[in-house]
Amino acid sequence: MYDGLGEVQDPGPEGHRQRLRRRFLAAGADALADYELIELLLFLAKPRGDVKPLAKRLIARFGSFAETISAEPRELAKVDGMGEASVAALKTAKAAADRLLGEPLLKRPVLSGWKQLLDYCHAAMAHEPVEVVRVLYLDKRNQLIQDEMQGRGTIDHTPLYPREVVKRALDLGASALIVVHNHPTGDPTPSQADISTTAQLKEAAATLGIVLHDHLIVARHGHASFRAKGLL
Numbered sequence: 001m002y003d004g005l006g007e008v009q010d011p012g013p014e015g016h017r018q019r020l021r022r023r024f025l026a027a028g029a030d031a032l033a034d035y036e037l038i039e040l041l042l043f044l045a046k047p048r049g050d051v052k053p054l055a056k057r058l059i060a061r062f063g064s065f066a067e068t069i070s071a072e073p074r075e076l077a078k079v080d081g082m083g084e085a086s087v088a089a090l091k092t093a094k095a096a097a098d099r100l101l102g103e104p105l106l107k108r109p110v111l112s113g114w115k116q117l118l119d120y121c122h123a124a125m126a127h128e129p130v131e132v133v134r135v136l137y138l139d140k141r142n143q144l145i146q147d148e149m150q151g152r153g154t155i156d157h158t159p160l161y162p163r164e165v166v167k168r169a170l171d172l173g174a175s176a177l178i179v180v181h182n183h184p185t186g187d188p189t190p191s192q193a194d195i196s197t198t199a200q201l202k203e204a205a206a207t208l209g210i211v212l213h214d215h216l217i218v219a220r221h222g223h224a225s226f227r228a229k230g231l232l
Helices: 013-027 034-045 052-062 065-070 084-106 114-125 162-172 192-206
Strands: 132-138 144-152 176-182 211-219 222-225
Touching (some): 013 034, 034 084, 052 065, 065 084, 084 114, 114 132, 114 176, 114 211, 144 162, 162 192, 176 192
Parallel strands (some): 176 211
Antiparallel strands (some): 132 144, 211 222
């Protein structure tokens, strides 16, 4: 079979791989379905064979491309056909996306790049299957010193310890903080526990001259800013 360019195409799995790669390079990711993007990543881990059925199983299990690459490694490994190399390929894609979106935050004051911050937080956390808390530690010019994972919890709770956050801020010489966590339920509305803990953190930070700029909640269906809601 010829592809119109004078090259013979293999009608089997290898031919499919070649066609999919060419379509991606010619038209970009928007031209591919979620399972096809997963296929491209699996090609890196499985140099031979048909990975389309595995890609479709992953999408059926997790729901979308974003949720698949955001899934916990142990959950990915439960899907039939997923080995260590395949899990690593998907998680590498997630790490690369997070780093790409996070890098601009290092080059300007965080508060002047609010859209980049929201894009980064959404990509990094909105599709997490459990609650995750991150703390962005800022210097006096509001430039990012450190972005740290504070903890992982359950589907609807993760602990945030104000004393530990403030102690870490002092260790880093931070002048300000932004706290970010996700709601895996998809609803970014702050809970009463979120409001209470944030008030405690603000008070603990203020006693040492550290400003809590905001607490952001990100979810699949949007985000909530404590400052914008008048909760800070």
